[in-house]
Amino acid sequence: MTVTSPDTTAVGGRPVVPSRGRLRPLGQDEVRVTGGFWRVRQDVNATGTIPHARSWMDRLGWTGAFTAPDAASASRRGREFTDSEVYKLLEAMSWEVGRGGAAPGALEAQIAELTAAIAAAQAPDGYLHTAFGRAGQPDRYSDMLWGHELYCTGHLLQAAVARARTCGGAEDPLLAVARRAADHVCEAFGPDGVPGVCGHPEIELGLVELARLTGEQRYLDQAALFVARRGHRTLPRHHFGWSYFSDETPVRESAVLHGHAVRALYLAAGAVDVAVETGDDELLATVAAQFDRTWARRTYLTGGMGSRHADEAFGDDFVLPADRAYSETCAGVAAIMLAWRLLLATGDGRYDEVIERILYNVVATAIGDDGRSFFYAHTLHQRTPTAALPADEEQLGFGGGPRAPWFEVSCCLANAARLLAGLSCYLVTADDTGLRVHQYVDSEIATRLADGREVGLQVRTGLPDHGGVTVRVTRTDDQPWSITLRVPRWAAGAELVTTHGRRTVPVGDIVVYRTFAVGEEIRLELPVRPRFTAPDPRIDATRGCVAVERGPLVYCAESADGADLDTVRVDASVPPVDTNAGVEVRARFAAPGPDEWPYGPPEQVTTPTGAATGLTLVPYHRWARGGPSTMRVWLPTA
Template identity: 40%
Template sequence: MNGPIVPTAVARAAHRPVVFGRVELTGGLWQLWQKVTRDTSLPLAFSWLEKAGNFDNLRQAAGERPGAGYRGPVAMDSDVAKVLETAAFELQHGPDDATAEFIGRATALLEAAQEDDGYLHSHSQVVKPGERWTRLVDSHEMYCAGHLFQAAVAAHRSIGDERLLAVARRFADHLVAEFLERKDPPLDGHPEVETALVELYRATGEERYLTLARKFVDERGRGLVGPHKWGARSRIDHLPVREAPTLTGHAVRALYMEAGVVDLYLETGDESLLQASVTRWEDMVASRTALTGGLGSRQVAEVFGEAYELPPDLGYNETCAQAASIQWSWRLLLATGDARYADLIERTLYNGFASARSADGKRYYKGNPLQRRADHAEHVGDPRFRDEWFYSACCPPAFTRIVAALEHHLATVAGDTLYVQQYAPTALTTRIAGGTAQLRIETGYPWDGTVTVTVDEAPGEEWGLAFRIPPWSTKALLEQDGSAREVTRDERGYVTVHREWRAGDTVSLHLDMTPRLTVPHPRIDALRGCAAIERGPLVYCFEQIDLAGGVDVDALALLPGSELRVTAEEEIPGIGRTVRIEADTVTVAGAHEAGLPYLTHPAASATTTGRTTATALPYFQWDNRGDGAMRVWMPLADN
């Protein structure tokens, strides 16, 4: 059972995914998300591909329904591919007739629409027949091809499907014939095909796919995408990938590009690619990442903003960008073995990413704000509101394809050590130390910080079991053989137990889940004087629905010295299992001067009244109980 990323045997990988064995979720939040995907989100996606016109576009490209008219944006084929990828990975969890039928039906449509030379892009085929590769700055032709390649690899690895893989290979062979020997080839304005070509190479062994991916990466930044109204930065074509110091432009494009850069490093050993990508990742984390892991601070053009430009209310934090961030960090983790990449995956996954879908699996955000005011309903068409589907529906299937393959991000292997990177109830089997290890992971994460591993089968040699210690845990205890000791992160972020394990052995990691008050870097202008609440891997928020007595969430301020009190686990209708946090707050009010919301200094700019208790909820669970105001970052009141 293999996941989305399987480096070759000769890849320059410090860690490898669990590929010789099986990882199966047995409970907890991750398994719940997968169940919601299987029961609700996937059937909904199947229906929307018909309602939105994706399938009709392919039928027209195949010569059916002539004159019906193309529907939707240029990248409609990519939605089909991402739903196919989700469906393929979902079938790893067990048979399902409707999902298998969808894969067969969608594959047949793609086969019928594909032209004899392998070309496949329904928008170009229907709207501009015979006109190919002429406006790659916005046509998404290669972008759609990339998602098709990834879907085909997923179906091949999950259910042994050869039909969709054959469609992908014909299209990839067409790309090779068109562009591999071409000097100064035009490049797609939306990177994605690069990482997909590398994975198709891994699945098929066809070296030309890897060579073409390298050509596309090496040529990026030389103006070959073509002019665009938002400039070369928006289309990630302003500097060569080995020279660009920061991520700029369209967030999703930039992050997909980075995934391809690291994939190329893994398969070629080109250190300059890895070094450049790590540099940009470090800058992104330090100055361009929201507390929730969200990326892309500007809704207009969906771009990264300037350093420390992280507004809570207008930050876009697109769902696709957060999915792409997980994909990039996972590749960097495999390349380096450094836990900081798993740390960011955890932050992003449990917060900004998980918030994108409603608890019932029916609605999605495109943008994920950290603040919403009471009068937000006036902003008609704002993409920071959940909906079942979108005109440009990239985000719903981007979400589900990550969730469907979550277990593949849980552990890695390096030498004779198994590294547990993320914590969820799991049954895991892998080859290690010349034999087979079978483990059970039991945990209440993210509500509880205890992770217990029981060994059910072990090889007769010594081998290591490593736990990632998240940086938010100020104290960690490791318990084994009836005693516990305090442990710290090693230089890579782990604590490792190396021994000859026997069936029945257990070891437990206890992480400190004390809630904490987090303040922003002083250069984040939009957040000065504010604080947020975190507990374990979760960021918390205050929703209007939880405030009694007509108190306005936007009028509250946190008392910095107050105790943060954790409530008991509970089930909330519309949300499910959760843990809330109580905090002491005051109401902040101030008079206007001359009708303006300003006061002459020095003056009492505000008065505080009505000390009360407010209850915070995990951010990923917000907006499931009706439409209302919300804040992650709260003003800090003067003591």
């Protein structure tokens, strides 16, 4: 197995730079988000989320753990994995500087400050973790099940790669820290070292991307070794089982993703990286098949993954209870990371819709309007009204609303922050003949094709509210090239308008190949109308229910006035319609069951009473933003 020559690019960062694959990702120097739905969220991320996360990490001592003297190490504050949150925050800051967003000078100063603190905490042999190995602390690698030492190192490597690819370059101090840490990992866990794995996958991703950046072969070899070691039950037994730690079944022998959702998704993404760089098409196909089955059988309508609160895990096939949906924000981010890698490797447009669904219905839902509160888990049915939470109080519980300013485990906020700051890197790719636009976001694109020709596009859209997409050519020459657009499955009946006329186009990729002129426009008109969606009948928890979708958005019923949504019955024979307030469905409310015993004849417990009335639904990403409320996505039918 070999890596190509090192990626020495110091600007135009990309989170993933594979050496081979069907598609080449474009970076921040080539794609810029200019407005609309996602630019608003990027700006909120810059001015709200990133400084909010930094202030809480300072307040709780997570950043201070790197500067604590050895004598105070035993009193370190925070969980054993909090180093990783600082690293994810550094990665978000790096992508934000690369984006050219708010106050880059101030962010540069913070990056330098945090980098210096992290470097000072690193041991002479490269080991770096603030919860182990110092005075009064457990020994290094004494708790491979829960210690998260390699997990944290993986996030450090990803942060350093982001920094090097945006502004830092090959001589960046954070990259030097990361290389020493990676060298230590290779020495400690290489073929002649400890034959173990970390209880939480992540190191695999960081090592491969560092190998791509530096050209260092042993980083890739170590990542491949970690993937091969997984699933042989070498970690200690635990009541959650080996599956929770991605150590029950070897990657090559699994048919589906299982266990802790974030762990499983990170491992799968790392396995794809290893497969791509080593030319292991069998491993690539295996992981793709695992994800396909997971998407089809273990994923919520929103794209959320993980249905078990006890162990934050995937359930069995079709075990998807709405009111117990865990659907962690981190799992959404990890699923996008995996889908993006599979898209780049295979060119299969199915992964575009995976990313779109998760972006609009998990990532957009997670963060509060001011960027200073967030969901850890994403229920699809909130039975009891949410409650306002103090802005200065750390929360211990993860499930259910409302958005909280901070959790004891706050992995999700920094994870979403790094994705949003680098979002432009997930929108457009280049193939052998031209450009492919995967996500419709107001943006400017300027790049070179495979043959070196300069091309440029401007994308304008009203999504998710309106379905018009206009792609304008801003740079071209007198030779033909291709622009590939996507008609989502929700947009059946879409029309393509070009200088050659208007025509209805099928769902899937639409390739326009010809010699373009500067100023020429291609327009897609995507029908955005509300529609009922029924669940697979094998999903027991939602049998007899319908949901409403509109374009890429899932909708929900939200009750801020105390109405009992548990008794609602929707008339699915009357199509949902758009209104100024949202989407309206016709509904009645069933008579409550008997108080003394919640069972009885069907007509006693299910018969709707009263006249049908209009029930207004709102986008799921808007729920719990206007005060205490109950909510449900799946609505029983009359």
